[in-house]
Amino acid sequence: MGKLEDIPKKQIFSVPEDYFDKLPAEVQSRIPATPVDTPGRPVFRYALQYALPLIVIATILFFYIRPEADATSILATVDAEDLINYLHDSPMTTEDILENVDFYTGDLEAIENEVYDLELRDLDDEQIDVELNTL
Amino acid sequence: MEDKDLLEKLRHPDSRNFGFNILVRTYQQRIYWHIRKMVIDHDDADDITQEVFIKIHKSIDAFRQDARLYTWIYRIATNECLNFLRRKKRRFFLPLGDVEGELSAKLTTSPYVSGDEVQLKLQKALLKLPDKQRLVFNMKYFDELSYDEMAEITRTSVGALKASYHHAVKKIEDFLKSD
Numbered sequence: 159m160g161k162l163e164d165i166p167k168k169q170i171f172s173v174p175e176d177y178f179d180k181l182p183a184e185v186q187s188r189i190p191a192t193p194v195d196t197p198g199r200p201v202f203r204y205a206l207q208y209a210l211p212l213i214v215i216a217t218i219l220f221f222y223i224r225p226e227a228d229a230t231s232i233l234a235t236v237d238a239e240d241l242i243n244y245l246h247d248s249p250m251t252t253e254d255i256l257e258n259v260d261f262y263t264g265d266l267e268a269i270e271n272e273v274y275d276l277e278l279r280d281l282d283d284e285q286i287d288v289e290l291n292t293l
Numbered sequence: 294m295e296d297k298d299l300l301e302k303l304r305h306p307d308s309r310n311f312g313f314n315i316l317v318r319t320y321q322q323r324i325y326w327h328i329r330k331m332v333i334d335h336d337d338a339d340d341i342t343q344e345v346f347i348k349i350h351k352s353i354d355a356f357r358q359d360a361r362l363y364t365w366i367y368r369i370a371t372n373e374c375l376n377f378l379r380r381k382k383r384r385f386f387l388p389l390g391d392v393e394g395e396l397s398a399k400l401t402t403s404p405y406v407s408g409d410e411v412q413l414k415l416q417k418a419l420l421k422l423p424d425k426q427r428l429v430f431n432m433k434y435f436d437e438l439s440y441d442e443m444a445e446i447t448r449t450s451v452g453a454l455k456a457s458y459h460h461a462v463k464k465i466e467d468f469l470k471s472d
Contacts, residue, residue: 160466160470161466161469162415162434162462162466162469165412165415165469167434167435168408168409168412169326170406170408170412170416171326171329171333171335171405171406172405172406172407173325173335173405174335174405178321178322178325181317181321181325181342182317182318182321184343185343185346185347186313186314186317188343188347189313189347189350
C-alpha cells in the first residue's frame with residue numbers, strides 16, 4: 159500500500175464520554191468574571207479620570223507657576239495713611255529708611271521735582287530771596 | 294446563528310456570557326480535532342482547546358470583521374498548536390526525532406486512540422513531517438478546507454500551500470512504500 163487514496167479516511171482519535179458536553183462549562187469556569195458596573199461607578203471613574211488630573215495640575219500651577227507678588231504690589235494695597243502711621247511709630251530713623259529702601263531712579267526724580275517745583279512755583283522772587291537769606 | 298449576531302452578543306456586556314457559550318458550542322469540536330491531530334494526546338489537546346477559547350474571550354473586542362470568525366478562531370488554534378510543539382521541543386532540549394518518538398508512542402499507548410494498523414501507519418508517517426507541513430496536510434486532507442480558506446488562516450499564498458501539500462503527500466507515500 160503506497161498510495162494515500164488507498165487508505166480510507168477514518169477518525170482514529172476519540173474523547174472521554176460527554177467531553178464536548180462538559181467543555182463549555184469547563185471553559186466558562188476559567189473565564190474571569192466580568193466586573194459589573196454599578197450606577198455610581200461611572201461617576202467615580204470619571205471623577206478619577208478627569209477631576210484628579212485637574213486637581214493635580216491646578217496644585218502645580220498654584221505652587222510653581224503662580225507669579226510672585228513683589229513688595230511694591232503688596233505695599234500698593236496698604237493705605238497711605240496706615241503706611242505713614244507705621245513709619246512714624248517705627249523705631250527706624252530716616253537714615254535707616256534711606257539706606258534700606260531701594261528707590262527707583264524715576265521715583266527719586268519725581269520726589270526731587272516735586273520738592274523743587276513746588277517751592278519755586280509757589281514762591282515769588284522776594285520770598286525766594288528771604289528764604290535764601292535765612293539759610 | 295450568523296457571525297454578525299454572535300459578535301453582537303459577545304460585545305454586549307449583558308449577553309457576553311451567553312454569546313460566548315454559543316461560540317464555544319459552535320466551534321469546540323472543529324477546534325479540538327484540529328488541535329488533537331497535531332498534538333495527538335487528549336489531555337494536551339484539551340488544555341490547548343481551553344486556552345484557545347480563553348484567548349478568544351480576551352481578544353474578541355479586537356477582532357476585525359475583515360476576516361471570518363471561523364478563520365480567525367482557526368488561526369488562533371493553529372498558533373497555539375505550533376507554540377505548544379515549539380515549547381515542547383525547547384523545554385526538554387529534545388531533537389526533532391525525540392518529540393516525534395514521544396508523539397508516536399502516544400498513538401499506541403493512549404486510551405483515546407483506536408485505529409487499525411494502516412491508520413496508525415499513516416499517523417506515524419505524518420509525524421515525520423515538519424509541524425507546519427503536517428498542519429497543511431491535516432487542513433487539506435482531514436478537515437477538507439479549500440486552499441483559499443487555508444491561505445486566510447495561515448496567511449500564506451495558495452501556491453505555497455499547494456506545493457507544501459503535494460510535497461507532504463509524496464513524503465507520506467514514500468514512507469508507506471518503504472515501511
